[in-house]
Amino acid sequence: MAEALQIVADERALDREQRARLHTAFLDEWNTWTNWRGDTFDLPGSWKADIDQLLRAGLRIDDLIELVDVAMAVKAKDTWKYFCGCCWRRLKQDVDCAAEIVSRAALSEEKLVTIWTNSQIAEHVQSSETYAGGLLGDDSISSAYCPHRQWGEGDCGDPVCQIERSEALSWMADSMNRKRKRDEAIMNELDELESADA
Ligand SMILES: [Zn+2]
Numbered sequence: 001m002a003e004a005l006q007i008v009a010d011e012r013a014l015d016r017e018q019r020a021r022l023h024t025a026f027l028d029e030w031n032t033w034t035n036w037r038g039d040t041f042d043l044p045g046s047w048k049a050d051i052d053q054l055l056r057a058g059l060r061i062d063d064l065i066e067l068v069d070v071a072m073a074v075k076a077k078d079t080w081k082y083f084c085g086c087c088w089r090r091l092k093q094d095v096d097c098a099a100e101i102v103s104r105a106a107l108s109e110e111k112l113v114t115i116w117t118n119s120q121i122a123e124h125v126q127s128s129e130t131y132a133g134g135l136l137g138d139d140s141i142s143s144a145y146c147p148h149r150q151w152g153e154g155d156c157g158d159p160v161c162q163i164e165r166s167e168a169l170s171w172m173a174d175s176m177n178r179k180r181k182r183d184e185a186i187m188n189e190l191d192e193l194e195s196a197d198a
Contacts, residue, residue: 022061023048029065033072041072041079054087063090114159121159128166132173135180144168 031040044050054064067086076082132141142152146161155161 019048019052022055023051025061026051026064026068029068033068043080047080050084054084054091057091058094059087059091063087112160116159116163118159121162125162125166128170128173132169135173135176136169140172140176141169144172 027043030043034040051064055061064087067083067090070086071079071083074082144165145151145153146155146158146165148156148158148161155165
């Protein structure tokens with residue numbers, strides 16, 4: 001417990017040190033600018049808290065330093081207020097950019113739209129299953145399962161999974177069907193040969 005408290009205290013001290021460094025970096029930049037009388041520009045009493053807030057909102061110290069120069073170059077009546085406005089505008093642009101990235105990602109994740117109706121899918125799946133059931137053993141039927149299910153469990157009910165599974169069943173049933181026909185043809189030929197011999 002004492003150890004945990006010490007860790008929290010250390011972290012807080014580190015945080016305080018870090019913030020103090022950032023405040024100094026900001027102030028150094030701010031004070032490089034002076035008015036025609038050689039005075040530095042006024043900062044409100046809340047400036048450290050305001051800087052902390054901007055940093056927490058997502059700006060980096062490099063942004064702040066850059067925007068100090070932007071704000072100073074504009075001869076605003078209240079340089080601090082103008083500077084804060086620049087910061088919030090940049091944050092908003094960042095947010096807009098982030099929103100655009102998210103919406104572009106969402107597009108590639110968009111759900112499918114298909115011309116298949118649910119009853120067409122059901123019909124297709126039903127006929128494949130009937131076809132496969134007449135030709136395949138339990139093992140082959142069990143071997144057709146979707147990525148969301150285990151061996152022998154079929155499909156999860158998602159239309160894509162249903163179609164994919166029914167195609168696998170049809171494909172296996174087709175090859176079984178061809179093999180049976182070939183075997184039958186061979187048997188018939190053998191029968192014919194035998195009866196010709198007789
Ligand atoms: Zn599935």
